[in-house]
Amino acid sequence: GQNIDQPTEMTATEGAIVQINCTYQTSGFNGLFWYQQHAGEAPTFLSYNVLDGLEEKGRFSSFLSRSKGYSYLLLKELQMKDSASYLCAVSSNDYKLSFGAGTTVTVRA
């Protein structure tokens, strides 16, 4: 089976930086995804890493270390609209996505 761990909740102040960690143990590895999900809405794609290193997309960056089974999502210059759940998902041997339980980020003024 797949084991994907991420913190349950995080709180940060508007304008600050927050780092959401994700560790995984899966049957094979074909990439790691981060999704954003606002309350009551569908998950939306944020980032994809398949090689080690940092991928940057505006205020959001994602890092991957395959040897450590570790990724993080970095949210910079936090805005109130960034309050959401962030889902770490791993594509394994069969190319299906397995998801972590999600990290709820609350941004405070």
Place this chain on the structure above:
Amino acid sequence: IAGITQAPTSQILAAGRRMTLRCTQDMRHNAMYWYRQDLGLGLRLIHYSNTAGTTGKGEVPDGYSVSRANTDDFPLTLASAVPSQTSVYFCASSDSIDGPGDGYTFGSGTRLTVV
């Protein structure tokens, strides 16, 4: 239709009743998936289809069935609903079955309550 459409948006269902959740996509994606999302457990794969005419079991398939008669439609049926099937159900699709592609596109979800 743009993307994935799920119906109904929400439903309250008596235990023992049969229910079909509908999912339609207009992106001509080959692969489609059904997930359920429960608090503290995240998204869990119920069934999937890599292409029209084929289906497979995911992590939590018991009590559910699917069919894939064509590329666009992927209905999920609960033959005899039980309260533990109370959940939010998401349909998703992908343009690739042998690689992550651009990830999954999700529908807006169906909130099902079994009483």
